[in-house]
Amino acid sequence: MSGSLFVVGLGPGSPGALTPDATAALQAADALYGYGPYLARVAERPGQTRHPSDNREEGARAAAALRHAADGARVALLSGGDPGVFAMAAAVCEQIESGDDAWRSLDVTIVPGVTAMLAVAARVGAPLGHDFCAISLSDNLKPWDVVERRLDGAASGGFVIALYNPISSARPWQLGAAFERLRRHLPASTPTVFGRAVGRADEKVVVTSLGAADPASADMATLIIVGSTFTRVIERPGLTPLVYTPRSVASS
Ligand code: SAH
DSSP states (O other): OOOEEEEEEOBSSOGGGSOHHHHHHHHHOSEEEEEHHHHTTSOOOTTOEEEEEOTTOHHHHHHHHHHHHHTTOEEEEEESBOTTSSSHHHHHHHHHHHSOGGGGGSEEEEEOOOOHHHHHHHHHEETTSSSEEEEEOOOSSSOHHHHHHHHHHHHHTTOEEEEESOOBTTBOSHHHHHHHHHHTTSOTTOEEEEEESTTSTTOEEEEEETTTOOGGGOOTTEEEEEOOTTOEEEEETTEEEEEEOOSOOOOO
C-alpha cells in the first residue's frame, strides 16, 4: 500500500474559514499530526490516530509524519493559516530533501488555507490592496541583521509589510527594534494594524499609527500590518475606520 501526506492549512481559527478541501483531507486521514492546539480544533473521528507535538518541533514532526506515510498510511499534517507561510510545508520539503530517499516517491499534497495577514487585512479594509510583503520577525532561524536588512528594503521600497511572529517571551525586544527601524523610513502617521487571534473567541483588532505603535500591545498570536506611505485611513461615523492602500501609484 502506498501512503500519502496532506499538509493542511486550518486558516486563522474560525470553522468558517476552513476550506472544504481542508475538511475533506482531515476527514480522510488515518493519522493527524500537529501542534497540540491545532489538533484540538479538529473534531475527533473514530479510527483516526492523533500525534500532537510541541510548537518548536517542526522538523521532527514533519519527519514523523513522512515516516508514517511511507509506512502506507494516509497522513494529515496540520498547520495554522496557510501551510506554505512560515509553516509546515517548507519543513516537509526540508525533510524530503535531506531525509530518506523513499520520501521522494511519496504522494504529497499541500492544501492551502487563509493566512493570518489576509484574515487581519480583511477585518480593517484593504491594507494589502497594493504591493506588499511578509516578514517573520523570528530570529530563531535567521540572524537579526538579515531581518533588519529586509525591513529596510521593504519600507524603502514602498511595500506594505505584514509582520509575522512579532514577539515571544524568548524574543522580547525584536518588535520594538523593528518599529524603530521602520520609523527611519516611514512617517509616524503611517497606518499600523494590530490583529490578535483573528477568527477566534479572543480576537482583538486595533488600528493605530507607526509613531504610536506599542510593542507591548502584541503577543505571539498577533499579526501586525505596517502601511506604506500610500496607505490611508477613512474615518466613519459610528463605525470602525477603513484602512486601505489604493490600487494605483502615480508616476513620479
Ligand atoms: N502559517 C501561519 C503563520 C505561522 S507563523 C499562517 O499562514 O497564518 C505564526 C504567526 O502567525 C503568529 O506569530 C502571528 O503573527 C500569525 N498568526 C497566526 N494566526 C493568527 C491569527 N488568528 N490572528 C493573528 N495572527 C495570527
